[in-house]
Amino acid sequence: xxxxxxxxxxxxxxxxxxxxxxxxxxxxxxxxxxxxxxxxxxxxxxxxxxxxxxxxxxxxxxxxxxxxxxxxxxxxxxxxxxxxxxxxxxxxxxxxxxxxxxxxxxxxxxxxxxxxxxxxxxxxxxxxxxxxxxxxxxxxxxxxxxxxxxxxxxxxxxxxxxxxxxxxxxxxxxxxxxxxxxxxxxxxxxxxxxxxxxxxxxxxxxxxxxxxxxxxxxxxxxxxxxxxxxxxxxxxxxxxxxxxxxxxxxxxxxxxxxxxxxxxxxxxxxxxxxxxxxxxxxxxxxxxxxxxxxxxxxxxxxxxxxxxxxxxxxxxxxxxxxxxxxxxxxxxxxxxxxxxxxxxxxxxxxxxxxx
Amino acid sequence: xxxxxxxxxxxxxxxxxxxxxxxxxxxxxxxxxxxxxxxxxxxxxxxxxxxxxxxxxxxxxxxxxxxxxxxxxxxxx
Numbered sequence: 341x342x343x344x345x346x347x348x349x350x351x352x353x354x355x356x357x358x359x360x361x362x363x364x365x366x367x368x369x370x371x372x373x374x375x376x377x378x379x380x381x382x383x384x385x386x387x388x389x390x391x392x393x394x395x396x397x398x399x400x401x402x403x404x405x406x407x408x409x410x411x412x413x414x415x416x417x418x419x420x421x422x423x424x425x426x427x428x429x430x431x432x433x434x435x436x437x438x439x440x441x442x443x444x445x446x447x448x449x450x451x452x453x454x455x456x457x458x459x460x461x462x463x464x465x466x467x468x469x470x471x472x473x474x475x476x477x478x479x480x481x482x483x484x485x486x487x488x489x490x491x492x493x494x495x496x497x498x499x500x501x502x503x504x505x506x507x508x509x510x511x512x513x514x515x516x517x518x519x520x521x522x523x524x525x526x527x528x529x530x531x532x533x534x535x536x537x538x539x540x541x542x543x544x545x546x547x548x549x550x551x552x553x554x555x556x557x558x559x560x561x562x563x564x565x566x567x568x569x570x571x572x573x574x575x576x577x578x579x580x581x582x583x584x585x586x587x588x589x590x591x592x593x594x595x596x597x598x599x600x601x602x603x604x605x606x607x608x609x610x611x612x613x614x615x616x617x618x619x620x621x622x623x624x625x626x627x628x629x630x631x632x633x634x635x636x637x638x639x640x641x642x643x644x645x646x647x648x649x650x651x652x653x654x655x656x657x658x659x660x661x662x663x664x665x666x667x668x669x670x671x672x673x674x675x676x677x678x679x680x681x682x683x684x685x686x687x688x689x690x691x692x693x694x695x
Numbered sequence: 696x697x698x699x700x701x702x703x704x705x706x707x708x709x710x711x712x713x714x715x716x717x718x719x720x721x722x723x724x725x726x727x728x729x730x731x732x733x734x735x736x737x738x739x740x741x742x743x744x745x746x747x748x749x750x751x752x753x754x755x756x757x758x759x760x761x762x763x764x765x766x767x768x769x770x771x772x
Contacts, residue, residue: 380707381728384735501728575727575752582747614731618747 342595343526345472349518350681352415352688355651356406357509357638358393359693364504371500372564378500386613386632390507390639392492397695398432399488402510403442405694407484411446415688416514418446422480423453425470427463427487427643429672430494431456442486460538461609461671462528463487463643464511465679469526471515478517485513489642494540496556496565502572505612507639511647514687525596526679529588537576538672542567581615581670585678586623589666592678600625603680604663605654609670610634610645643669650683651691658684696765697758703736713758720752730755743768 364387368378410416426439439454453474459466464487471483488510495506542553553567565571593599606625608616616632631653634645641648646667662684670676704713711724719725733755734745745768754764
């Protein structure tokens with residue numbers, strides 16, 4: 341599904357990551373694998389450090405700190421927020437929506453829209469698309485897209501497939517109506533029949549959490565996890581990404597009447613270094629145009645890796661100048677999405693440590 | 696070629712007896728993460744880039760399957 345938006349602008353990005361950092365060399369002692377095997381994997385996948393929240397920290401806790409920072413610095417007027425979109429797979433509660441909780445804690449105005457979107461690795465783009473759709477109402481001015489996850493709390497520390505790469509984090513993106521001439525192109529694709537490739541089996545209404553679902557079992561491949569924990573079919577996800585993402589980018593560029601040469605940076609979701617290297621090679625994109633350094637520094641925080649890749653690699657630069665960028669997210673759902681836009685100059689684009 | 700492949704695989708899984716298997720994944724000798732490590736090793740050794748869509752267990756389940764794939768990338772025996 342293709343989208344075209346005009347008179348819209350990303351005005352700023354603030355990434356807030358938990359200060360608590362774990363290192364792969366410490367994590368690997370918990371895995372039932374020889375150290376030499378884990379170290380080889382560390383080199384290939386780009387595992388090193390990852391940020392995870394301390395026990396009990398929720399998405400709304402990260403969001404309140406980050407948004408208060410924006411309000412205090414007068415980067416956003418509290419009264420001017422027309423909508424708050426929260427994209428997360430780790431809500432504070434099933435009900436009420438986390439966006440409502442954040443609105444309440446920040447004492448935002450009543451005359452606004454709060455909306456939760458339960459999407460993952462493509463969630464940042466889905467949130468942006470939703471913000472642009474809301475801003476089709478010309479009298480609305482500002483939408484805050486909060487993309488956040490604290491999924492380390494749902495990953496078994498004995499699961500080498502997932503724990504070394506999992507990261508927690510939050511990004512706030514201010515999206516506004518704008519009189520500029522730039523056009524934003526986007527597309528979204530979905531494949532729900534493969535939805536069990538990335539899943540937390542228990543905890544919803546289909547299979548509520550119980551003493552039974554909390555039992556950690558040997559998964560048969562040297563990893564152990566319970567049904568309450570995230571489970572990833574690494575091979576299925578890898579093959580899906582390699583098969584579907586390159587043609588999606590080709591479709592987007594064709595739709596936008598553009599080409600890869602005209603794109604300054606490909607800022608993609610960051611599952612691991614190996615997957616991104618293979619994607620770049622397949623797409624014929626020079627590695628220097630596709631940053632791959634988020635997992636090794638911060639971990640994979642689902643959709644939040646996209647704004648993290650932006651702020652970490654181009655933060656100060658995008659405050660001064662504008663770049664033609666292609667964003668992409670792919671994973672849970674399965675969902676994959678891409679976006680072509682002129683990004684910058686931004687009012688702010690930075691990273692902070694919180695909690 | 697088989698000898699070279701055996702050595703590379705044994706570096707990843709020293710305890711595995713690859714000669715006795717024609718299904719490295721089914722027999723539990725390799726998992727998906729070993730596959731990534733192995734592909735990275737082959738890429739470096741033969742100066743190739745095995746495409747992501749070729750990184751599936753069927754192409755790495757036996758010495759014959761791996762040799763077939765490498766032939767596709769111009770790696771001679």
